[in-house]
Amino acid sequence: MNIKLILNRYKYFLIGFTICIIIYVFNKNLGLSIFNSTKLNILQMLSILPPVMILLGLLDVWVPRQYFIKYMGCDSGFVGILLSFLIAFFAAGPMYAAFPFTAVLIKKGVKFSNIIIFLNAWCVTKFSTLLFEVGALGYEFTLVRLIIDIPGVIVMGYAVDYLVNVKNDTLSR
Structure with missing residues (x-):
């Protein structure tokens, strides 16, 4: 896959991640808080989306x-x-x-x-x-x-x- 295509697809994620790293360099407490909050949000999404996807798959088929x-x-x-x-x-x-x-x-x-x-x-x-x-x-x-x-x-x-x-x-x- 083309690297330019990958960078274009994930550009907003990469920009946000870069900003978070810059914040971490200048203010470690704030940076850690950002990364902890992001981790909690990702874990919450991972706990909700799989059951939703299973139910939607069943709805789609049934x-x-x-x-x-x-x-x-x-x-x-x-x-x-x-x-x-x-x-x-x-x-x-x-x-x-x-x-x-x-x-x-x-x-x-x-x-x-x-x-x-x-x-x-x-x-x-x-x-x-x-x-x-x-x-x-x-x-x-x-x-x-x-x-x-x-x-x-x-x-x-x-x-x-x-x-x-x-x-x-x-x-x-």
Whole structure:
């Protein structure tokens, strides 16, 4: 493999790593703190991503594409929106775990607006997050936030879908 291609592929990692080494040279405590934090983040990702990948592989094999198209595809309407919210609501894990799932949704023919709704709902309507929020901030705050966020997530999903389709139509002319 070409060294130039490898350097180009990993340039941001290499730049970040170089900056961390420079910081370590000038401030050993801060440098060690950066490397320890990075190590903990990598270990956390390695504990979450393998089970997610296994579940996604099973989902990809067990659930036929036509079901996704029927219930979350272009003609899914309210059902597609509801399923996008429900899948995100019961999801577990940090946001980076949603991206492999999103790749499966794209592969299965899910409507783009439903994918955007799923990603946004993952951030703002997860059950585990809501439980924490109710305990920390109260149910009134959580309820008001959901009343604002749920329509906002739907509007954002359709707005992004529209903008992407307009751009694609413009590029294909």
